[in-house]
Structures are given as structure tokens and as C-alpha cells.
Amino acid sequence: MDNENVKKKVMLSGIQPSGDLHLGNYLGAVKNWAELPEQFDCFYFMADLHTLTVRQDPKELRRRSTAQLAQYIACGLDPEKNTLFLQSHVHEHAELGWILNCYTMFGELSRMTQFKDKSARHTDNINGGLFTYPALMAADILLYQADFVPVGEDQKQHCELTRDIAIRFNNLYGETFKVPEPYIPKVGARIMSLSNPASKMSKSDPLGCVFLMDKPEELARKFKRAVTDSDTERCVRFDPENKPGVANLIQIYSSVTGRSFDEIEAEFDGKGYGVFKPAVGEAVIETLRPIREEAERMIADKAYLQQVYTDGAQKASFVARKTLRKVYKKIGLVEKPF
Numbered sequence: 001m002d003n004e005n006v007k008k009k010v011m012l013s014g015i016q017p018s019g020d021l022h023l024g025n026y027l028g029a030v031k032n033w034a035e036l037p038e039q040f041d042c043f044y045f046m047a048d049l050h051t052l053t054v055r056q057d058p059k060e061l062r063r064r065s066t067a068q069l070a071q072y073i074a075c076g077l078d079p080e081k082n083t084l085f086l087q088s089h090v091h092e093h094a095e096l097g098w099i100l101n102c103y104t105m106f107g108e109l110s111r112m113t114q115f116k117d118k119s120a121r122h123t124d125n126i127n128g129g130l131f132t133y134p135a136l137m138a139a140d141i142l143l144y145q146a147d148f149v150p151v152g153e154d155q156k157q158h159c160e161l162t163r164d165i166a167i168r169f170n171n172l173y174g175e176t177f178k179v180p181e182p183y184i185p186k187v188g189a190r191i192m193s194l195s196n197p198a199s200k201m202s203k204s205d206p207l208g209c210v211f212l213m214d215k216p217e218e219l220a221r222k223f224k225r226a227v228t229d230s231d232t233e234r235c236v237r238f239d240p241e242n243k244p245g246v247a248n249l250i251q252i253y254s255s256v257t258g259r260s261f262d263e264i265e266a267e268f269d270g271k272g273y274g275v276f277k278p279a280v281g282e283a284v285i286e287t288l289r290p291i292r293e294e295a296e297r298m299i300a301d302k303a304y305l306q307q308v309y310t311d312g313a314q315k316a317s318f319v320a321r322k323t324l325r326k327v328y329k330k331i332g333l334v335e336k337p338f
């Protein structure tokens with residue numbers, strides 16, 4: 001068969017522009033998106049609707065949404081080869097999100113770790129959206145009939161719920177949705193905070209968080225101060241249980257240099273943390289430098305970014321509309337005559 005006619009498998013993922021992109025987002029997600037072979041049909045978006053579950057400064061949200069697009073492109077996502085768009089520009093997400101709410105159980109939503117974490121952190125604003133968030137995420141994925149969802153470890157639970165919702169819906173109405181699979185990297189799927197290696201790196205903990213747009217001096221400082229461990233051994237060995245700080249730095253170093261854990265242990269054998277920490281910092285600085293420079297250049301080019309997200313939303317809407325129409329028909333909504 002002609003290669004052109006073979007339908008490509010679909011990859012889809014998104015990141016909330018609720019803060020600037022950090023090293024966890026990069027190593028756990030975007031880096032892998034950019035490395036995916038070209039035989040996939042790829043959709044990547046800014047999950048701006050999802051950010052509304054926590055109060056946002058409107059001006060900042062707008063700035064971060066387009067800055068995130070610039071960072072996606074700077075990380076290697078070519079807009080000619082990937083469909084890049086803003087979630088809110090494709091209204092089918094909100095529409096299918098509502099429908100899937102009606103096929104998602106209270107008990108399932110109550111078990112979601114992210115809901116438990118966020119509701120504990122934002123006790124003054126435990127809103128309905130925070131609770132039903134996974135149904136919108138399921139809509140994001142199922143609208144595009146995605147085969148794979150490349151995410152970090154923390155999103156596995158939401159991806160599994162998406163599968164359950166898809167299977168439930170298909171059992172009720174016949175084949176409607178592709179049942180997707182999470183696609184989680186072997187290294188980098190759970191990057192921990194530099195200041196507290198017991199919790200994952202997150203924008204809500206700026207001290208231990210490395211941002212893609214941090215300047216080299218800032219990066220060097222953060223890595224120099226990274227918490228290692230208090231044992232007397234002080235050697236570079238991958239032991240997440242007893243040396244979580246060191247294990248996290250080894251993981252970061254491995255992810256940016258492509259070296260195996262064994263090679264890294266050999267490289268720093270007998271050298272101690274005083275040599276190891278700055279070396280990790282330096283490797284991260286060199287990885288992020290071209291990304292930051294390219295993103296800064298693009299953030300200034302508003303017309304270009306607007307063109308990219310306009311084209312992206314048009315392509316995405318075309319696919320999303322097809323699935324939504326199928327869903328409306330299956331569940332018994334009267335077809336729109338205009």
C-alpha cells in the first residue's frame with residue numbers, strides 16, 4: 001500500500017499554562033513529544049480551560065498561554081509537523097467535556113490523587129471544575145481518537161480513567177472512541193523538587209523548581225543548592241530510597257545527556273557532590289540555553305505565534321468536530337440543521 005494512505009497513529013498531550021514550563025514538564029513530557037518519530041499524527045495544546053480550576057490572573061494567563069506555545073516550538077515541536085493549539089479555541093473540548101461528565105462516576109473522581117492534592121492546597125476554592133477536571137481531560141484525548149498520550153507519571157491515573165470512560169461509552173453505544181494508552185518515558189517521568197526530593201517538581205514550589213526560562217546564573221545557583229542527602233557516604237549512587245536527592249539529580253543528568261545510570265556512577269566515582277551538582281547544573285544550562293534563546297525570540301514575534309495557533313485550531317477543530325458529531329448522534333441529540 002502507498003505509505004501516504006496508511007493512517008498514522010495519533011499522539012496527543014497538553015500542559016496547563018498555570019505557570020511557566022519547568023524541567024519536569026520538559027523531561028517528563030515535551031522533550032519526548034519532540035523526539036517522537038514522524039509516523040505519528042501529533043496534537044499538542046495549551047490546556048488553558050483546565051487552569052481555571054484554580055484562580056488565575058487573567059493577564060498572566062494570557063501571557064503564559066502564548067509563551068508556552070513559543071516554548072513548545074523552541075523545544076523542537078515544528079508547527080508544520082505538529083498541530084499546536086489553544087484548548088479554548090476548539091469549543092468541542094468543553095462540549096464533549098460536559099457529555100463525558102455524565103459518564104464519569106462520583107466515586108471515580110473522588111479517587112483522583114490530583115483532586116485530593118489540589119483540594120487540600122486550595123481549601124478556599126474547591127470548585128466543581130476541580131472535581132470534574134478528569135472528564136474534560138478525557139474529552140481532550142477522545143476527541144482526537146488518540147492512540148497514545150505522552151505524559152509524566154502523575155497523569156497516569158487520569159489516562160486510566162479516560163480509558164475506563166471510553167470503554168464504558170463504547171459498551172453503551174458501540175465503537176465510538178479509540179481507547180488510548182499512556183506513553184510514559186523510562187527516565188524523567190517523575191522529576192522531584194531540588195529543595196525537597198520527597199515531592200515532585202512543581203510550579204507551586206518555586207524554590208525547588210527549575211524553569212525553562214531561568215537564566216544560566218539562576219540555574220547554576222539552584223543546582224548548587226540542591227538537597228542531596230545527609231548520609232556519610234557522600235558518593236554518587238542511584239538509590240532512590242536512601243538517597244532520593246542524588247537519585248533525582250542522576251535522573252536529570254541521564255535525561256539531558258543520554259548517559260545511563262551506570263555510566264554516571266562511573267563518571268563521578270570518588271568525586272563527591274561538590275563536583276557532581278555543578279556538573280548536572282552545567283548540563284541542564286547547556287540543554288536549556290538554545291531553548292530559552294529561541295523562545296525569547298519567538299515570544300517577541302506575536303504575529304507568528306498567532307498564525308501558528310490559528311492554523312492549529314483550524315486543523316484540530318476539523319478532527320474534533322467529526323468525533324463530536326458522532327457522539328451527539330449516538331446519544332440521541334437532534335442533528336443541527338445549520
Ligand code: TYM
Nearest residue numbers: 013014015016024025028029047151152189190191200201
Ligand atoms: P500538567 O500541566 O500538570 O503537566 C504537564 C505535563 O508535565 C508532566 N509533569 C512532570 N513530569 C515529570 N516530572 C514532574 N515533576 C512533572 N510535573 C509535570 C505531566 O505528567 C504532564 O505530562 N491534566 C494535565 C494536562 C492535560 C492533559 C490533557 C495531558 C489536560 N488535558 C490531555 C494529556 C492529555 C496536567 O495537569 O498536566
